[in-house]
Amino acid sequence: EAGVAQSPRYKIIEKRQSVAFWCNPISGHATLYWYQQILGQGPKLLIQFQNNGVVDDSQLPKDRFSAERLKGVDSTLKIQPAKLEDSAVYLCASSPLAGWGEQYFGPGTRLTVT
Amino acid sequence: KNEVEQSPQNLTAQEGEFITINCSYSVGISALHWLQQHPGGGIVSLFMLSSGKKKHGRLIATINIQEKHSSLHITASHPRDSAVYICAVLDQGAQKLVFGQGTRLTINP
Numbered sequence: 001e002a003g004v005a006q007s008p009r010y011k012i013i014e015k016r017q018s019v020a021f022w023c024n025p026i027s028g029h030a031t032l033y034w035y036q037q038i039l040g041q042g043p044k045l046l047i048q049f050q051n052n053g054v055v056d057d058s059q060l061p062k063d064r065f066s067a068e069r070l071k072g073v074d075s076t077l078k079i080q081p082a083k084l085e086d087s088a089v090y091l092c093a094s095s096p097l098a099g100w101g102e103q104y105f106g107p108g109t110r111l112t113v114t
Numbered sequence: 115k116n117e118v119e120q121s122p123q124n125l126t127a128q129e130g131e132f133i134t135i136n137c138s139y140s141v142g143i144s145a146l147h148w149l150q151q152h153p154g155g156g157i158v159s160l161f162m163l164s165s166g167k168k169k170h171g172r173l174i175a176t177i178n179i180q181e182k183h184s185s186l187h188i189t190a191s192h193p194r195d196s197a198v199y200i201c202a203v204l205d206q207g208a209q210k211l212v213f214g215q216g217t218r219l220t221i222n223p
Contacts (some may be wrong), residue, residue, distance in 0.1 A: 040215070040216075041215055041216075042118075042200055042213030042214050042215050042216055043200075044213070045210060056210070091157060093157075103147070103159060104159065105156065105158070107154065107156040108156060108157075
């Protein structure tokens with residue numbers, strides 16, 4: 001079974017630029033999560049999708065972050081414009097169960113904003 | 115105070131030692147996860163438990179719901195066990211997964 005795929009693995013941008021991350025969850029997994037992990041901290045949930053609907057985006061900074069999951073499969077997370085404090089690893093995870101079953105994580109995208 | 119506290123934050127041990135990482139939480143939970151994160155960011159789910167004890171190979175996870183405490187044990191530790199171990203709880207009320215800050219484990223040969 002293929003795991004959760006993410007791209008790119010690394011990205012360096014200047015502040016005020018835009019960036020997009022892509023996630024392909026495990027086939028058949030209904031739930032998809034985007035997390036932000038700042039160095040030395042645990043992951044923080046940004047947004048949770050159930051199929052193509054948003055379940056929880058309460059911690060997503062909506063003035064600059066956006067995410068979509070078209071057709072309930074792949075998802076993209078965008079930051080526009082980026083700030084220095086957005087430097088982090090962005091993790092995508094998926095789960096086969098509706099709700100909070102065991103989650104499978106992708107390798108993450110390490111973003112550096114200079 | 116964080117809802118999920120892990121101790122120690124950093125742990126260095128010699129190969130073969132018995133390792134214990136602790137997790138305490140302050141909210142009512144539906145489940146608790148132990149995750150392993152290697153350098154480079156990838157996270158692997160080790161255990162999901164809501165009561166008692168689970169064992170996979172050299173890894174053992176226990177949880178005491180009354181005391182709001184969980185432990186992850188590694189027997190016969192090996193350098194390849196070096197990673198960050200993260201405890202995460204499913205907050206029953208908020209229905210959110212809340213993560214601890216992680217414990218960085220280094221096993222020296």
